Structures are given as structure tokens and as C-alpha cells.
Amino acid sequence: xxxxxxxxxxxxxxxxxxxxxxxxxxxxxxxxxxxxxxxxxxxxxxxxxxxxxxxxxxxxxxxxxxxxxxxxxxxxxxxxxxxxxxxxxxxxxxxxxxxxxxxxxxxxxxxxxxxxxxxxxxxxxxxxxxxxxxxxxxxxxxxxxxxxxxxxxxxxxxxxxxxxxxxxxxxxxxxxxxxxxxxxxxxxxxxxxxxxxxxxxxxxxxxxxxxxxxxx
Amino acid sequence: xxxxxxxxxxxxxxxxxxxxxxxxxxxxxxxxxxxxxxxxxxxxxxxxxxxxxxxxxxxxxxxxxxxxxxxxxxxxxxxxxxxxxxxxxxxxxxxxxxxxxxxxxxxxxxxxxxxxxxxxxxxxxxxxxxxxxxxxxxxxxxxxxxxxxxxxxxxxxxxxxxxxxxxxxxxxxxxxxxxxxxxxxxxxxxxxxxxxxxxxxxxxxxxxxxxxxxxxxxxxx
Numbered sequence: 001x002x003x004x005x006x007x008x009x010x011x012x013x014x015x016x017x018x019x020x021x022x023x024x025x026x027x028x029x030x031x032x033x034x035x036x037x038x039x040x041x042x043x044x045x046x047x048x049x050x051x052x053x054x055x056x057x058x059x060x061x062x063x064x065x066x067x068x069x070x071x072x073x074x075x076x077x078x079x080x081x082x083x084x085x086x087x088x089x090x091x092x093x094x095x096x097x098x099x100x101x102x103x104x105x106x107x108x109x110x111x112x113x114x115x116x117x118x119x120x121x122x123x124x125x126x127x128x129x130x131x132x133x134x135x136x137x138x139x140x141x142x143x144x145x146x147x148x149x150x151x152x153x154x155x156x157x158x159x160x161x162x163x164x165x166x167x168x169x170x171x172x173x174x175x176x177x178x179x180x181x182x183x184x185x186x187x188x189x190x191x192x193x194x195x196x197x198x199x200x201x202x203x204x205x206x207x208x209x210x211x212x213x214x215x216x
Numbered sequence: 217x218x219x220x221x222x223x224x225x226x227x228x229x230x231x232x233x234x235x236x237x238x239x240x241x242x243x244x245x246x247x248x249x250x251x252x253x254x255x256x257x258x259x260x261x262x263x264x265x266x267x268x269x270x271x272x273x274x275x276x277x278x279x280x281x282x283x284x285x286x287x288x289x290x291x292x293x294x295x296x297x298x299x300x301x302x303x304x305x306x307x308x309x310x311x312x313x314x315x316x317x318x319x320x321x322x323x324x325x326x327x328x329x330x331x332x333x334x335x336x337x338x339x340x341x342x343x344x345x346x347x348x349x350x351x352x353x354x355x356x357x358x359x360x361x362x363x364x365x366x367x368x369x370x371x372x373x374x375x376x377x378x379x380x381x382x383x384x385x386x387x388x389x390x391x392x393x394x395x396x397x398x399x400x401x402x403x404x405x406x407x408x409x410x411x412x413x414x415x416x417x418x419x420x421x422x423x424x425x426x427x428x429x430x431x432x433x434x435x436x437x
Contacts, residue, residue, distance in 0.1 A: 061416045063380035065391055069398070070408040077404045078219045151282060158284035162384065169287060182298045186291040190283045197282035 001181055005188065008175040015171025016192060022085075022157045022167060026092040027150055033093065034100020039130075041101055042108050052101060059098035064156050067091050072163050088160035095156060099149050107141035108134060140211040148204035151197040158193070168192060225401040226410050229393075233407075236393030237414055243307070243389060244376040247314035248322075251375075252368075254315065255322025260352065262323065263330050273323065280320035285381050289313050293385045306385040314382075318375050325371065329364035330356060365433060369426035373419055390414060 041052040059067065071091040075082055082090065111134055119133040161170035172189040176182050226233075262273045280288070293309040296302065304312075333356050341351040380391035388396075394411040398404050 058412070058416060061377075061419045062412050063377040063391060063415065065380040065383070066394065066408065066411060066415065069391070069395065070412065073398055073404045074408055077402075155282075155284040158286050159381075161286070169284065172287075173290070176294070180298075183291075183295040186287065186295040190279070190287055190291065193284055193287065194279060194282045198278060201278075201282065 001184060004179045004181060005175075005184060008179070008185075011175065012168065012171050012188075012192075015166055015168040018166060019154065019157050019168040020196075022089060022092070022160060022165075023150070023154045025089050026096050026153045026157070029089070029093045030096030030100050030153075031146075033097040035104055037097065038101040038104030038108075041105055043126075043130075056098040056101045059094055060102075064092070064095050065159055065162075067095055068159055068163070084163045085160075085165055088157075088163055088165055092153060092156050092160070096149070096153050099152065100146065103142055103145050103149065104138075106145075107138040110141045111137050144204045144208040144211065147207065148201050151200050154193065154197055154200070219405060221406055222403060223406050223410070225403045226397060226406050229397050229401065232388070232393035232396055233390060233411065233414060236388060236390035237418060239387070240376060240379040240382075240389040240391075241418070243311055243314060243379045243382060243387070244372065246311050247318050247379075248372050248375055250311075250315035251318030251322050251371075254319030255326050256357075258319070258323045259326035259330055262327055277320045277323050280317055281324075285313075285317060285378055286384060288317060289381055289385060306382075306387050310379075310382040310385060310387050314375060314378065317378070318371060321371055322368070325364050325367045326360065329360040329367075332363050333359045362433060365426075365430045369423065369430065372426070373422055376419060376422065377415065 037052045037055070040048045041056070044052070068088060068091040071094070072084060072087040075087060115133055115137065116129055119129040124132065157167060158169040161167050161173065164170070166174070168189060172185050176185050179185070258273050258276075262270055265273070289310060292313045293306060297304075337355055337359060338351060341355040346354065379389050382389050383392035383395060386392065390411060394407050397407040401407070
């Protein structure tokens with residue numbers, strides 16, 4: 001049993017690397033998209049606000065799995081051909097973007113209105129208010145939940161195994177298909193996911209404690 | 217483009233989706249019912265236990281929260297029967313997995329709820345001579361319930377969405393129904409549009425109903 005698992009380790013490591021790669025892409029892309037849309041949601045004109053609200057509530061209202069299937073099977077049907085890897089990244093990014101939008105909205109909303117008003121009173125422009133007053137404070141509220149939310153990207157990435165992408169989950173299933181050592185391999189996989197995600201959620205909790213001194 | 221929407225085949229097989237939706241709700245409901253029991257027992261135990269028990273409960277919570285649900289589903293359905301002498305259907309297996317999963321989230325919810333019960337209420341209970349058990353049942357749990365109800369509603373709705381993972385072990389819930397129609401009729405865009413609408417309408421209807429319950433519960437006494 002042990003020798004079979006040792007033999008499979010390089011293969012599992014490749015899968016794990018893919019899991020990390022998918023997660024990293026999703027986290028970076030969704031951070032960019034989410035911050036832009038989030039600013040649109042808080043400060044944009046009404047039509048933009050509605051559009052972002054509908055986007056976010058729709059995405060957060062359906063299972064990630066449905067979103068993944070919709071993107072993967074639906075795009076080719078309407079003539080858009082993406083490799084399954086990119087279809088998976090796109091679907092997970094949409095899901096994470098909606099989350100980032102909400103983290104950003106929550107963080108900005110937690111900054112007392114007086115801060116913006118004071119900035120306005122001393123004559124800062126809209127851009128200066130955001131960059132020098134609101135964002136530096138909102139950042140401390142945004143960071144802990146966002147880091148914790150990265151675990152959702154890592155956990156969600158296990159669903160891309162259903163599209164035949166050889167991530168850690170799929171690699172584990174393939175090794176089990178060959179060796180029939182189901183339980184040890186699932187436990188090994190669980191421990192790997194656990195190690196990554198626990199580190200992230202631990203970091204998030206520590207940051208939250210560090211930022212806890214900031215009061216309204 | 218050149219894709220023409222045609223919903224006829226979706227309506228012809230709509231029983232797969234309506235039946236699937238009911239099963240999704242049923243799975244979520246049974247799972248949260250068991251999850252609430254797990255969560256309550258462990259949370260009450262946690263706040264009064266020593267370090268070892270706390271460590272074990274925390275390990276369970278952290279393990280479940282940091283591992284993908286799909287892996288837990290595989291582990292219980294494909295892995296567990298290879299080491300223990302048990303036979304169970306995919307549906308039972310999934311409900312058990314989702315119950316353990318929701319239990320881990322609810323321990324946290326209930327634990328923070330119990331800690332949020334004002335000290336004065338417990339002292340008042342002590343002052344009028346309630347036993348520790350009476351204080352728990354008549355003072356701490358009712359107040360905790362009111363504090364945690366919103367989080368409980370959110371957990372339920374999130375579990376309802378998580379039932380989609382049951383499709384990977386062929387439990388015929390809503391996402392499985394969607395895939396069946398996807399593979400058998402190729403009306404792909406239509407089926408996912410309909411299923412998206414079904415998840416959204418059901419999810420938001422549940423949210424609305426649960427918010428009403430919360431408001432009623434807050435003002436009831």
C-alpha cells in the first residue's frame with residue numbers, strides 16, 4: 001500500500017500544482033474584477049449599481065457546480081470555444097468575483113461616513129478621497145475575509161476535476177482507479193487540502209486580531 | 217452564434233428537474249436537522265469542556281471546513297466502505313456527509329451564539345435558583361437561538377446549494393437532472409437557464425421566508 005502511494009506521489013504533486021495554479025489564477029483575476037465591480041457597486045451610477053447587484057446576487061444564488069457546467073457546456077453551444085482549463089478558470093473567477101464584490105462593499109460600508117465628508121470638506125477630489133482616506137481604512141476590513149475566502153477558491157477548484165482536468169482531486173481519483181486504495185488516498189488528499197486552507201484561514205484570523213484595535 | 221433557444225425538450229423532461237428540486241430540498245432539510253443536533257450538542261459541550269475535548273471538537277470543525285465538500289462526499293461514499301463493513305445507498309451516504317459538514321459549521325454558529333448570551337441573564341437565572349440544566353434550557357438556549365437564527369438560515373440556504381455536489385455520486389437531485397437533460401437532449405443553454413432560475417427562485421424564496429420567521433421570532437416575546 002505504502003509503496004503504491006509513494007509511487008503515485010509525483011503524479012499527485014502534479015495534480016496539486018495544477019490545483020494551486022487554478023486557485024492562483026482565480027484569486028488574482030477575481031481580485032481585479034471584483035474590486036472594479038465593487039467600486040462600481042458602491043460609487044457607480046444607478047444602472048451600473050443595478051447591473052453589479054444582479055450579477056452578484058445571481059452568481060451567489062446558484063451552486064458553483066451549476067456555474068461550472070453552464071460555462072463549460074454552454075459556451076461551446078453558443079460558439080465560444082475555450083479549453084476546459086480556461087472554462088473552469090472563468091467559471092470559478094465569476095464565482096469569486098461576486099464574493100470579492102461583497103467583501104469590498106462591506107469593507108467600504110464599515111468606514112464611517114464622516115471620514116468621506118471630512119475629506120470632502122478639506123477639498124479632496126473623489127479619487128483622492130478613495131486613495132488617501134477610504135481605501136487605506138477599508139483595506140484592513142477587506143483583507144481578513146478576503147484571505148479566508150481564498151480557501152473557497154481552493155476548495156471550489158476541486159470541482160474542476162469533473163471537467164476531466166487533472167487537478168489534485170482528479171489525480172487522487174485516478175490513482176485510486178489504478179490501486180484501489182481508496183481510503184488512504186482520500187485521507188492523504190484531505191490532509192493536503194487541509195494544510196493549504198488551514199494556513200490561509202489561520203492567517204486570516206491572525207490578521208483580524210492584528211487589525212482589531214481599529215475602532216470606528 | 218446561430219443558437220436558437222428551444223425549451224420544448226426541457227418541458228418534456230421537466231419531471232427530472234422538479235423531482236430533482238424536491239430531492240435537493242429534502243437532502244438539505246434532513247442534513248440540517250441532523251447538523252443542528254450535532255452542532256448544538258458539540259457547542260454546549262465545547263463551552264463547558266476541558267482542553268482535550270475542546271481540541272477534538274475544534275479538530276473536527278477545522279477539518280470539515282478546510283476540505284472540499286466533493287472530497288468528503290467521495291471519501292464517505294467510495295472510501296469508507298473499503299475499511300468498515302457497511303453498505304449504504306448514494307443518497308444515505310450524501311445525507312450523512314452533508315449532515316457532518318453542516319454540523320461543523322453549526323458548532324461554530326452555536327458556540328459564538330452561546331458566548332453572546334449576556335452574562336446578566338445567566339446570573340439572573342442563578343439568582344432565582346435555576347439549576348445549571350434549567351439555565352441551559354430556559355435561559356441560554358432560547359437567547360442563543362434568537363441570536364443565531366440569521367446564521368442558521370444562511371447555513372440552510374448554502375446547504376441547499378451544496379446539494380448540487382450529490383450529482384457526482386448520481387443522486388438524482390436538481391443538478392443531476394440538469395446534466396441528464398444536457399447529455400440526452402443537448403439543449404444545454406436552455407436547461408442551465410431553467411435550472412439557474414430554479415435555484416435562484418427557490419433560494420431567494422427560502423431566504424425571504426426565513427427572514428419573516430426571524431422577524432416574527434424577534435418580536436414574539
